[in-house]
Amino acid sequence: MNSRxxxxxxxxxxxxxxxxALAQVxxxxxxxxxGRISKDEVFTPTSQLxxxxxxxxxxxxxxxxxxxxxxxxxxxxxxxKTHELVAIHPTTAAVLQRVPLPAETESEKGETVSxxxxxxxxxxxxxxxxxxxxKDGSQIFLSDVNGSIKVFGVDKQHKITARRxxxxxxxxxxxxxxxxxxxxxxxxxxxxxxxxxxxxxxLLEMDVASGKxxxxxxxxxxxxxxxxxxxxxxxxxxxxxxPDANSLTGPAGRGTKVRVDPVRFIANEGSLTVIxxxxxxxxxxxxxxxxxxxxxxxxxxRHLCVANAGSDNVSVIDTRKDSVVETFSLRxxxxxxxxxxxxxLAFDRKGKFLFIxxxxxxxxxxxxxxxxxxxLAGLIPTGWFPGAIAYDARRSSLYxxxxxxxxxxxxxxxxxxxxxxxxxxxxxxxLIQIPRKIEELNQLTxxxxxxxxxxxxxxxxxxxxxxHAPQPVPERVGEPSVFKHVVYIIKENRSYDQIxxxxxxxxxxxxxCVFGEKExxxxxxxxxxxxxxxxxxxxxxxxxxxxxWADTAFATDYMEKSFAGFPRSYPDGMELDDVDAVxxxxxxxxxxxxxxxxxxxxxxxxxxxxxxKWKAPSGKREPQFLDIYRDFINHSNQFSISCTPAIQSxxxxxxxxxxxxxxxVPDVFRAAQFIKELKEFEKRDKMPDFIIICLPNDHTSGTKxxxxxxxxHVADNDLAFGQIxxxxxxxxxxxxxxxxxxxxxxxxxxxxxxxxxxxxxxxSPYTKRHAVVGMNYNQPGMLRTIELILGLPPMNxxxxxxxxxxxxxxxxxxxxxxxxxxxxxxxxxxNPDTHAIKDRRQRRDALVSARLPLDQPDxxxxxxxxxxxxxxxxGFVAPYPAWAITVTQDQDND
Numbered sequence: 001m002n003s004r005x006x007x008x009x010x011x012x013x014x015x016x017x018x019x020x021a022l023a024q025v026x027x028x029x030x031x032x033x034x035g036r037i038s039k040d041e042v043f044t045p046t047s048q049l050x051x052x053x054x055x056x057x058x059x060x061x062x063x064x065x066x067x068x069x070x071x072x073x074x075x076x077x078x079x080x081k082t083h084e085l086v087a088i089h090p091t092t093a094a095v096l097q098r099v100p101l102p103a104e105t106e107s108e109k110g111e112t113v114s115x116x117x118x119x120x121x122x123x124x125x126x127x128x129x130x131x132x133x134x135k136d137g138s139q140i141f142l143s144d145v146n147g148s149i150k151v152f153g154v155d156k157q158h159k160i161t162a163r164r165x166x167x168x169x170x171x172x173x174x175x176x177x178x179x180x181x182x183x184x185x186x187x188x189x190x191x192x193x194x195x196x197x198x199x200x201x202x203l204l205e206m207d208v209a210s211g212k213x214x215x216x217x218x219x220x221x222x223x224x225x226x227x228x229x230x231x232x233x234x235x236x237x238x239x240x241x242x243p244d245a246n247s248l249t250g251p252a253g254r255g256t257k258v259r260v261d262p263v264r265f266i267a268n269e270g271s272l273t274v275i276x277x278x279x280x281x282x283x284x285x286x287x288x289x290x291x292x293x294x295x296x297x298x299x300x301x302r303h304l305c306v307a308n309a310g311s312d313n314v315s316v317i318d319t320r321k322d323s324v325v326e327t328f329s330l331r332x333x334x335x336x337x338x339x340x341x342x343x344x345l346a347f348d349r350k351g352k353f354l355f356i357x358x359x360x361x362x363x364x365x366x367x368x369x370x371x372x373x374x375x376l377a378g379l380i381p382t383g384w385f386p387g388a389i390a391y392d393a394r395r396s397s398l399y400x401x402x403x404x405x406x407x408x409x410x411x412x413x414x415x416x417x418x419x420x421x422x423x424x425x426x427x428x429x430x431l432i433q434i435p436r437k438i439e440e441l442n443q444l445t446x447x448x449x450x451x452x453x454x455x456x457x458x459x460x461x462x463x464x465x466x467x468h469a470p471q472p473v474p475e476r477v478g479e480p481s482v483f484k485h486v487v488y489i490i491k492e493n494r495s496y497d498q499i500x501x502x503x504x505x506x507x508x509x510x511x512x513c514v515f516g517e518k519e520x521x522x523x524x525x526x527x528x529x530x531x532x533x534x535x536x537x538x539x540x541x542x543x544x545x546x547x548x549w550a551d552t553a554f555a556t557d558y559m560e561k562s563f564a565g566f567p568r569s570y571p572d573g574m575e576l577d578d579v580d581a582v583x584x585x586x587x588x589x590x591x592x593x594x595x596x597x598x599x600x601x602x603x604x605x606x607x608x609x610x611x612x613k614w615k616a617p618s619g620k621r622e623p624q625f626l627d628i629y630r631d632f633i634n635h636s637n638q639f640s641i642s643c644t645p646a647i648q649s650x651x652x653x654x655x656x657x658x659x660x661x662x663x664x665v666p667d668v669f670r671a672a673q674f675i676k677e678l679k680e681f682e683k684r685d686k687m688p689d690f691i692i693i694c695l696p697n698d699h700t701s702g703t704k705x706x707x708x709x710x711x712x713h714v715a716d717n718d719l720a721f722g723q724i725x726x727x728x729x730x731x732x733x734x735x736x737x738x739x740x741x742x743x744x745x746x747x748x749x750x751x752x753x754x755x756x757x758x759x760x761x762x763x764s765p766y767t768k769r770h771a772v773v774g775m776n777y778n779q780p781g782m783l784r785t786i787e788l789i790l791g792l793p794p795m796n797x798x799x800x801x802x803x804x805x806x807x808x809x810x811x812x813x814x815x816x817x818x819x820x821x822x823x824x825x826x827x828x829x830x831n832p833d834t835h836a837i838k839d840r841r842q843r844r845d846a847l848v849s850a851r852l853p854l855d856q857p858d859x860x861x862x863x864x865x866x867x868x869x870x871x872x873x874x875g876f877v878a879p880y881p882a883w884a885i886t887v888t889q890d891q892d893n894d
Contacts (some may be wrong), residue, residue, distance in 0.1 A: 030776050030803050034537050034754040042406050044384060045537035045756035045778050047802050049451040050362060050406060052383045053444060054398075054432035055093045059086065062427040063563055064401040066131035066142070069390040075158055076390065076399050077133075079126050079142055080427060081563065085152060087160055090392060090399065093431055101142075101150050102162040126564045128182045128198065129225060129294070129344075129388070134208075135190040139163075145567040147178020149195065149211070166211035172200040174255035179204075180567045183225035185233070196223040196235055199254060199568070201242060203235050203275060217282055218242075219273035221258050222568075222582060227295045229304060229319050233275040236292040236306050238558065239582055240269020241285055250581035250648075253568030260581045264592045265648045267291070267582045270308055272315075274322050284322050288315040290586050293557060294344035294388075298351040303371055307342040307356060309557040310586045314342060314356065316371050328374040330358055330365050332454065338587040339797025340365075343557040344386070348434075349393035353377075355434075357386040357400065359557050360797065363448040364389070364398060364432070366441060378441035379448035383428040385560055400430040403560055453801035460784075460793075460800040472738070472766040472809035474788050481789045482766060482813075485687050485733055488590075488786060489724070489741035489761075490550050490606055491717065492543070492661075492696035495749030496534065496757040499523060505772050506534035509752040512881070514873040515698075515714045521821045522722030523759065529818060530767045531808050535753075536760035536777040538745050539798075542862070543572035544583075546745030551607070553780035553799035554585040572744075573607040573646045574661035584647075587796040590783055592649060594690045597792050601653040604674050605660030605694030608643035608650070612662060615640050624706050625664045629828055632669050641665060660694045663707065666827060667697040667720035675727045687733045689790060695720055699747070702849035702868040703831045703842070710869045715825040722820030725763055729817035738764035738789060740782055747862055750881055762805060765813035775807045841876050 034045045042050040063081040069090070070077075076088040087097040130143030133154075140152040140160065149166040171179035180198040187194070192214065195204040203226060205215040220237030227234045239258035243249045250260035250267070261268040270292035274284040289308025297304045297319070304317040308327075316326040330340040341359035347369070348355070354374070356365040364380040383402030390399045405428035435441040449455075464478030474481050499520055500506055501513030506527075510516075517524045527533075539549040544566065548555050551573075562568065562583065571583035591601055612628065614620050615638055623639060631638045643659050645651045658673040659665050674693055681687040698717035701707035708716065721741065728737055741761040751757045760777065781802035787794060794800035834850060837843040845868045852864065870880050 031535070031774055032776050033535060034756055034776070036406070042384075043776075045539045045754065046780065046798060047453060047776070047778060048362060050384055051381055051447055051451060052362075052402070052428070052430045053381050054430050056383065057088055057093050057095065057429040057431065059405065059427040059429065062086070063403050063405075064427040064429060065387055065403060065561060065564055066127050066129055067388040067390050067399055067401040067429070068131045068133055068140070069392055069399060070133050070154070070158075071135065071137040073392055073394045075154070075160075076429070076431075077131065077140060077160075078388075078401055078429060079131060080401070080403070081126060085140065085142060085150075085160065087158075088429060090395065090397070090431065096158070097160050099152060099160045099162055101144070102152070102165040128180070128561050128564055128567075130182050130184040130196070132184045132186060135186060135188070139208075141184055141186075141193060143181035143184060143195070145180050145565045147180070149181060149184075149193070149206075164211070166206070168195070168197070168204070169213055171197065172202065182223060183236075185226045185228045187228065194226050194228065194233055196226045198222055198224065198238075199256070203233060203273075205277075215280055217273075217275045217280070219275070219282065220271045220285060221256075221269075222252060223273070224293055225295045227297050227304060229297050229301045231277050232319070233277055234295060234304055234317070235273045235275065236295050237271045237273060238291055238293065239267055240271045240287070240292075251569075251579045252582050253571075253577070253580045256568075258581055263649065264588050265581060266584045266586060266588065267310075268586075270310065272306060272317065286317065286322060286324060288324065289313050289327065291556070291558060291582070293342075294357070296345045296347050296354070298347055298369070299349065300351060305345055305354060307345050309341045309343045309359070312336075312338060312340040312342065314345070314354070314367070314374075316374065318371070325371050326374060328367070328376075330356060330376065332449070337457065337794055337797045337800050338585070339554070339800075341557050344389045346389045346391040346398070348391060355389060355391065355398055357382075357389050359385045359387055359403075359560065360554075361448065361452045362386065362402075363452070364400060378435075378438075378445040380432060380435070380441070380444050381448045381451060382430045382432075386430070387557070387561060396434050398430075398432045398434060400432065402428045402430060403563075452797070456803075457797055457800045472764070472789075473785055473804055473806050474791075477788060477793050478791055481791075483736055483738045483764065483789050485689060485691070485737040486786050486789055487691045487693065487724075487728060487737060487739045489693045489695055489721065489739065490547070491721075491741060491743045491759075492699040493745055493747030493749070494698055494743050494759055495746040495751040495755070496536075496753070496759055497751045498749050499759050500527065500532070500534070503527065503532060506532045507753065507774070508534065511878075512750050512752060514870060515711070518824050519711050519714045520718040521824060522718045522725075523761075525821055526722070526725065526761055526763060526818065528770065530761070530763050530769060531771045531773045533760045533762070533773050533777060533808070535774045536742070536758060537754060537756040537779075538743060538758045539756070539779045540745050541756070542745050542747070543574070544570050544578075546743075547572045547574075547607070548583070548585070549779045550742065550744050551589045551591075552585040552587065552795065553590075553783045553802070554587060554796050556583060556585050559583050574609075576609055579646045581647075585796060589647075589649070590786065590795070591653070591690070591692065593787065593792045593795050594790060595649075597790075599689040599790055599792070601690050601692075602677070602688040603650055603654045603692045604658050605643060605655075605670060606692045607646040608654055608660040608694075609646055610641070610643045610659035610662040610665070612639060612641050612659070612665060614638060623664060625666070625708060626828060626830065628664055628669070629666050632666060632672070641669070661696050663697060663699065663701050663713070667695050667717045668723065668827065670695060671720035671723045674724060678727055678731060682732055685732070687737075690786075693724065698743075700865075700869060701831075702852060702865055703846045703872050704849035704852070705831050705833050705846065707831055708827065709825075709829050709831050710872045711825045712827055712829040715823045716827045719820065719823045719827070722818070725818045726820040729763075734817065735765055735813060735815055738762070738766070740786060742779060742782055747866070749866065762808040763818070764809075765815050766809045766811075768808060768810050769814055773808050775803065775805070777803060777805055781805060841871065845871055
């Protein structure tokens with residue numbers, strides 16, 4: 001029996017036996033802290049373990065999105081999150097060069113300025129995908145999302161130099177000057193470069209020597225990758241076919257549209273466009289799985305494979321017939337929850353095996369490739385979210401770009417107690433020798449299954465047991481809960497130490513506390529009367545992915561790759577340009593899950609657009625915070641405050657006379673609007689099963705004139721939170737209601753345990769009183785707990801594999817209500833006019849705040865805002881922690 005057959009046979013046997021072995025593995029230590037738990041292990045804020053195979057190349061301050069191997073096999077190059085191309089030796093793993101990107105053209109410079117508000121980090125400028133060597137290895141081409149192709153030269157000694165920047169022609173699309181280049185391919189003779197134009201839905205054929213456009217070809221929506229096979233070009237389209245007049249569409253960023261499903265309004269297609277290069281025409285569009293991404297042609301070019309990240313499968317195309325001959329799944333079992341996220345792939349030299357990046361499982365899938373009967377042979381562990389891959393035939397190795405690498409943090413010595421923010425990026429490359437023996441692959445497979453909590457995911461599918469008495473959190477979906485109502489509050493941007501560093505009962509660092517008990521008396525009272533959770537984490541790092549994790553328990557391949565400058569959208573769902581149907585997990589939102597299972601829903605501001613206007617404008621200026629606050633306090637009714645849904649599935653369920661994101665509106669207004677309806681619920685003796693409330697003002701507006709001080713903004717948020725809990729706990733629904741609250745993200749907040757650690761709350765009659773809960777929890781775990789209470793199945797592998805918050809509850813209820821305490825900081829304590837500030841350093845912070853786009857979520861460098869908040873709260877005697885400064889620090893605020 002040859003090696004290929006042995007591998008297939010042993011792999012198939014292993015598929016059937018691995019779970020039995022997993023069931024015997026000891027349960028994970030759920031008291032673990034997020035971070036490095038041993039020299040070779042990292043525990044992530046998504047409850048997954050990282051134990052990557054092979055040699056790891058650590059890339060601090062990078063998110064490597066692309067990777068390429070030189071034709072002679074002597075250089076690996078990668079790029080991501082920084083203005084440089086990094087070269088690595090494939091044998092020694094040494095970093096050979098860091099080459100700054102070629103200078104921008106004048107047009108690009110202007111475009112960078114004009115799109116700055118879309119970028120939390122203005123230095124983030126690289127590719128979704130698109131990094132290749134010329135055929136002779138003398139040049140390197142890199143797609144730059146700001147609208148150009150960066151060109152590098154490579155000499156005979158393998159030294160790389162930046163050569164030029166080729167500006168792309170204007171996009172044939174609204175709201176942007178230059179296009180967004182993605183995948184790249186080079187003609188066989190090396191004279192033509194093909195560029196997938198992600199914004200204008202075209203493929204560009206460019207003359208390599210001059211950089212001039214030769215031809216354009218219309219393709220599908222959001223083209224991603226391009227592969228040349230013979231005289232044809234194949235283009236994968238993230239968004240499927242272009243919408244036509246009869247299509248139901250949703251926004252896809254920059255004013256563009258994409259086809260969506262009619263229930264959840266999430267992108268629902270993926271496709272390949274086939275272009276005949278001789279005739280210059282698109283000859284066919286092939287429907288494949290959702291979010292069709294990376295592609296690879298077999299060595300003999302008979303077949304083309306495309307990874308469908310939104311469907312967890314790979315489509316195999318017969319390039320002679322241009323039709324799908326097989327679609328094989330990357331899910332461990334066919335009926336698994338969504339969550340493999342295959343996004344990039346590569347063939348071995350003979351085309352017998354296909355290697356696929358399973359982004360969300362932190363693994364490479366090894367597939368025995370035989371069209372019509374492809375088989376998953378095993379899995380190889382990688383770093384966090386592999387997103388690009390290259391195969392080295394000479395060394396029988398794989399080179400993998402791990403977009404999220406390990407965890408944010410600076411270079412602390414092993415064993416040293418570090419302190420973190422969430423923006424100290426640490427991407428990595430995994431240099432992996434391909435396993436030669438099936439036994440080795442089997443062992444690696446079991447590691448991957450353990451690391452992404454396969455046994456826990458399997459347990460989540462267990463059927464309900466009849467006759468079980470109601471519990472606060474049932475062990476299985478469908479078993480009864482003592483609760484009938486869940487209230488889910490999503491706050492905005494705080495780390496644990498920033499709020500609870502001063503609580504001596506928990507694992508806090510008082511030196512890092514900036515909004516302690518004075519500013520947050522209700523939150524402090526809540527964690528003392530109920531439970532203090534000091535080991536709970538956000539799974540994302542900013543609002544774009546934070547609201548995805550908080551509402552879907554997932555961040556898609558599109559979301560992770562959008563960190564390359566967020567060129568299409570910043571999909572946090574809080575403003576018109578921030579809605580992007582392509583960004584959302586195909587498994588849906590928590591509200592989709594609730595509605596699909598017959599639950600009633602009410603939403604107060606989450607995923608909505610807000611509007612505030614004078615009822616009698618008569619030429620009045622834009623409403624300011626004090627105007628709205630005084631109107632609210634005095635009941636003068638001068639303003640109309642309303643919201644509309646950011647995603648149409650929420651349209652029937654939102655309270656339209658409240659608001660989501662808008663820091664000119666006090667949170668106590670939001671609380672009052674909810675409490676008003678709560679009283680109506682009491683009159684009708686009917687409260688929705690599931691309620692979501694957006695409370696964003698703990699974000700603060702820095703020291704910007706016209707807005708409350710940071711302390712006042714946080715005090716407003718704290719009081720509103722306390723008032724909501726007080727109202728519920730004094731209502732007739734209290735005995736059957738559980739309140740959950742968490743931040744959407746930690747806003748690069750400093751913390752001595754992890755940059756992901758945050759404040760979280762579980763409040764109910766069955767919550768443990770006066771307790772400290774040190775179990776490891778996160779946003780998917782909170783959603784999983786909500787699902788179990790409401791009788792909902794998991795949405796995807798991330799919430800299915802998360803730890804439910806069982807340890808927060810007790811068997812017997814304590815119906816003692818919560819009474820909110822007054823604010824210590826006046827809610828109308830305003831930042832002074834810049835000209836009235838005497839202290840030079842405070843005036844500087846106020847001037848910086850005035851320039852920041854603080855009226856929009858996350859549109860300013862978070863280092864800058866955090867330093868401003870630090871100085872506003874602690875003055876200038878306590879130095880801002882140097883370890884919390886990232887390389888993108890705005891020098892104006894040093």
